[in-house]
Amino acid sequence: MAKHIGAETVVFSKPVSIIAAASTAGTKEGEGPLGKLFDRVLTDNMAGEETWEAAESAMVKDNLSILFEKSGVRPDFIFAGDLQNQCCGTNYGVKDIKIPTFGIFDACATFGEALALAAMTVDGGAAENVAAGVSSHFCSAERQFRFPLELGNQRPQTSTYTVTGAGAAMVSNKDVPPYITAFTIGKIVDYGVNDANNMGAAMAPAAAECISAHLRDTVRAADYYDLIVTGDLGYVGKELLLQLLKNEGIDIADNHTDCGIEIFDKASQDTHAGGSGCACSAAVFAAMLYKRLKKGELNKILLVPTGALMSPTSIQEGKSILGAAYAVAIENGVIKWNI
Amino acid sequence: MNNESYDDMVKKASPDSPLLKDCIRAFAVGGLICVIGQMLTNFALNYGLDERGAATFTSVTLIVAASLLTGMGLYSKIGKFAGAGSIVPITGFSNSVTSPAVEFKKEGYVLGLGSKIFIIAGPVILYGVLTSIIVGMVYYFAGR
Numbered sequence: 001m002a003k004h005i006g007a008e009t010v011v012f013s014k015p016v017s018i019i020a021a022a023s024t025a026g027t028k029e030g031e032g033p034l035g036k037l038f039d040r041v042l043t044d045n046m047a048g049e050e051t052w053e054a055a056e057s058a059m060v061k062d063n064l065s066i067l068f069e070k071s072g073v074r075p076d077f078i079f080a081g082d083l084q085n086q087c088c089g090t091n092y093g094v095k096d097i098k099i100p101t102f103g104i105f106d107a108c109a110t111f112g113e114a115l116a117l118a119a120m121t122v123d124g125g126a127a128e129n130v131a132a133g134v135s136s137h138f139c140s141a142e143r144q145f146r147f148p149l150e151l152g153n154q155r156p157q158t159s160t161y162t163v164t165g166a167g168a169a170m171v172s173n174k175d176v177p178p179y180i181t182a183f184t185i186g187k188i189v190d191y192g193v194n195d196a197n198n199m200g201a202a203m204a205p206a207a208a209e210c211i212s213a214h215l216r217d218t219v220r221a222a223d224y225y226d227l228i229v230t231g232d233l234g235y236v237g238k239e240l241l242l243q244l245l246k247n248e249g250i251d252i253a254d255n256h257t258d259c260g261i262e263i264f265d266k267a268s269q270d271t272h273a274g275g276s277g278c279a280c281s282a283a284v285f286a287a288m289l290y291k292r293l294k295k296g297e298l299n300k301i302l303l304v305p306t307g308a309l310m311s312p313t314s315i316q317e318g319k320s321i322l323g324a325a326y327a328v329a330i331e332n333g334v335i336k337w338n339i
Numbered sequence: 340m341n342n343e344s345y346d347d348m349v350k351k352a353s354p355d356s357p358l359l360k361d362c363i364r365a366f367a368v369g370g371l372i373c374v375i376g377q378m379l380t381n382f383a384l385n386y387g388l389d390e391r392g393a394a395t396f397t398s399v400t401l402i403v404a405a406s407l408l409t410g411m412g413l414y415s416k417i418g419k420f421a422g423a424g425s426i427v428p429i430t431g432f433s434n435s436v437t438s439p440a441v442e443f444k445k446e447g448y449v450l451g452l453g454s455k456i457f458i459i460a461g462p463v464i465l466y467g468v469l470t471s472i473i474v475g476m477v478y479y480f481a482g483r
Contacts, residue, residue, distance in 0.1 A: 050445070051445050143442060147438075147459070148438040148439045148441065148442035148443075148458075148459075149415065149438070149441075149442060150409050150410075150412060150414065150415045150434070150437070150438035150441050150442065151415060151418070151434065151435060151438040151439075151459065152409075152414045152415045152416075152417055152418015152419065152421075152425050152426065152431065152434045152438075153418055153419075153422075153426065154356070154361070154418070154419055154422045155419075156356060157353070157354040157355065157356055158353045158354065191340075191342050191345045191346075192342035192345070192346065193345075193346075193349065198349065198353060201349040201352070201353065205340075205345065236349075236352050236353050236354070239352045240348060240349065240352050243348060243352075244340075244348075247340070
């Protein structure tokens with residue numbers, strides 16, 4: 001059974017497996033360093049639809065179909081979310097699939113939340129298989145949070161580039177590695193950052209808090225993990241995260257990377273501080289990390305999707321940007337927790 | 340850690356924009372737009388328009404050209420390269436009106452395009468008119 005340990009962590013002693021993972025990527029992501037690893041790369045970011053929003057929903061639907069095919073199961077439930085208002089990207093994407101769906105939102109940390117909820121649902125016996133998925137689309141995010149695409153302005157060096165794509169994982173009670181062995185729900189943090197063009201800075205303290213709480217709660221050292229992978233802090237956020245953790249005496253410089261850094265080639269793709277968006281952590285997990293876990297190149301990872309919680313209204317009204325992070329431990333062995 | 344010391348950390352970790360490169364590009368492209376404007380004015384003057392007419396001809400031509408380039412997806416590329424160089428001239432204003440029109444057309448001609456077309460240029464129009472009223476009143480009462 002799942003057990004709540006420490007302040008923020010839940011651990012699983014029974015196998016809760018990730019039996020498959022699927023990823024879809026946009027054209028720019030397809031040209032990036034991970035291009036060949038995605039299950040599907042769009043040839044056109046409109047995905048044959050009339051609007052960017054509909055294109056995102058089409059990706060959600062296609063990506064879930066790929067996941068069902070790869071895992072060979074139709075899940076009992078779906079936990080999914082995206083960045084569009086009222087989770088429209090997800091809702092229009094799953095409506096034809098006809099599977100009960102929990103629409104969830106935690107900005108770009110949604111994949112962490114989806115995995116955590118899916119794992120508890122499976123572990124608790126409420127379902128045998130649960131799909132956890134997210135999506136984001138550069139153009140629908142720009143429209144909602146920033147400026148019209150054709151506005152001739154320059155993006156600051158600290159800004160990140162929203163990933164167009166979708167990522168999903170099938171969480172199951174089948175006993176097949178890798179397993180979700182624990183997760184830590186970070187607290188929402190507020191360091192007064194109000195620059196919407198510097199999301200990495202807004203999220204880094206949340207990631208630091210979450211990672212530090214996870215290690216404390218599980219009584220693990222940072223080097224226990226082969227890789228600690230944050231969601232979309234980008235280059236600026238990574239630097240801040242390493243510093244914040246160092247102040248607490250935790251050094252992850254050697255085993256940390258960030259999905260926002262992995263997904264684009266900074267030099268040739270002009271993406272400034274890196275990739276962001278819900279799909280950033282999920283697509284990188286499905287395309288790269290999951291495969292490396294399966295091959296045994298990685299055995300223990302801590303995936304930490306990070307989210308910047310704000311809306312255009314909260315920004316206009318002068319509120320600072322909140323940070324959130326969820327740490328999910330994914331390992332090739334089941335852990336007999338004894339804490 | 341308090342917010343102020345974190346803010347210092349963020350400032351140190353955040354790379355600055357390449358100021359010199361941006362300035363040179365802005366100067367070159369902004370200057371080029373002005374040269375084109377001057378050529379249009381001279382052209383109009385040569386064809387017999389008076390100074391006022393030539394100025395109007397120049398503005399209208401630049402606005403239409405920038406609007407067309409926006410619709411063709413080219414002005415955003417110019418803007419990315421030139422920054423303030425293509426934002427400050429009248430062409431930038433044209434782009435700031437046309438780009439929401441392109442973006443929000445999908446939401447319908449009335450509540451989409453119609454209500455959101457001035458989402459960026461709106462403040463400039465509002466406060467520009469307001470300022471001109473104030474300046475006009477000062478001129479009317481004190482300037483004569």
